[in-house]
Amino acid sequence: MRGLVLDDVAITLDARPLVGPLSLDVAPGEVVTVMGPSGSGKSTLLAYVGGFLAKAFAARGRVLVDDLDVTGMPPEKRAVGILFQDDLLFPHLTVGGNLAFGLRAGVREASRRRAIVEEALAQAGLAGFADRDPATLSGGQRARVALLRTLLAEPRALLLDEPFGKLDAALRQDVRAFVFARARDRGLPTLMVTHDAEDARAAGGRVVEVG
Numbered sequence: 001m002r003g004l005v006l007d008d009v010a011i012t013l014d015a016r017p018l019v020g021p022l023s024l025d026v027a028p029g030e031v032v033t034v035m036g037p038s039g040s041g042k043s044t045l046l047a048y049v050g051g052f053l054a055k056a057f058a059a060r061g062r063v064l065v066d067d068l069d070v071t072g073m074p075p076e077k078r079a080v081g082i083l084f085q086d087d088l089l090f091p092h093l094t095v096g097g098n099l100a101f102g103l104r105a106g107v108r109e110a111s112r113r114r115a116i117v118e119e120a121l122a123q124a125g126l127a128g129f130a131d132r133d134p135a136t137l138s139g140g141q142r143a144r145v146a147l148l149r150t151l152l153a154e155p156r157a158l159l160l161d162e163p164f165g166k167l168d169a170a171l172r173q174d175v176r177a178f179v180f181a182r183a184r185d186r187g188l189p190t191l192m193v194t195h196d197a198e199d200a201r202a203a204g205g206r207v208v209e210v211g
């Protein structure tokens with residue numbers, strides 16, 4: 001099936017069960033929320049799906065993206081995009097430079113890269129921001145640029161780890177709507193970790209409890 005599939009995933013830490021066993025199908029465009037107490041393994045689960053689980057953990061189970069079994073693959077081969085709360089933009093690059101960094105390597109020609117970056121900014125209401133220093137952006141603008149950077153790599157699934165955690169309530173609503181709309185437009189199956197019940201409600205999909 002198209003989408004993101006977790007098949008009988010179980011993660012242990014020091015031989016003690018931490019997450020799962022968990023099986024879950026996330027449909028294209030669906031946002032499934034992962035909730036649970038602090039330390040219950042929410043970020044660890046995302047790390048497993050993204051392919052960057054720390055060595056301290058052991059895991060079993062499979063991860064499939066659009067029917068492709070990515071379980072043994074390194075993160076860069078999985079086509080899974082990730083957005084963290086602390087997604088810092090590179091301070092030594094312009095906004096456009098940050099976005100070009102996310103652009104997949106297949107697009108080589110400089111003018112084409114520039115055009116893609118400018119189109120992405122325009123669609124996000126940030127036309128003309130390409131040459132700005134990231135330090136001059138508001139928190140909401142930075143969050144949008146971080147999401148655009150993730151999306152320019154053309155992922156086939158999206159992982160969100162407390163992506164709105166640092167934004168105040170009004171901005172949070174705004175950025176959240178932006179992120180969910182992009183996930184839906186692109187038909188990206190999305191797993192979102194949050195502590196915030198309002199985030200879960202806004203996602204409108206299923207909630208999976210861990211821990």
Ligand SMILES: Nc1ncnc2c1ncn2[C@@H]1O[C@H](COP(=O)(O)OP(=O)(O)OP(=O)(O)O)[C@@H](O)[C@H]1O
Pocket residue numbers: 013036037038039040041042043044045054055056
């Ligand atoms: N690299 C690591 N090595 C060893 N243990 C780790 C490592 N990273 C996390 N842990 C431990 O694994 C457990 C799960 O951590 P994780 O970050 O997945 O929880 P979480 O549910 O995301 O928590 P929070 O809601 O506080 O972010 C915790 O006990 C944590 O201390």
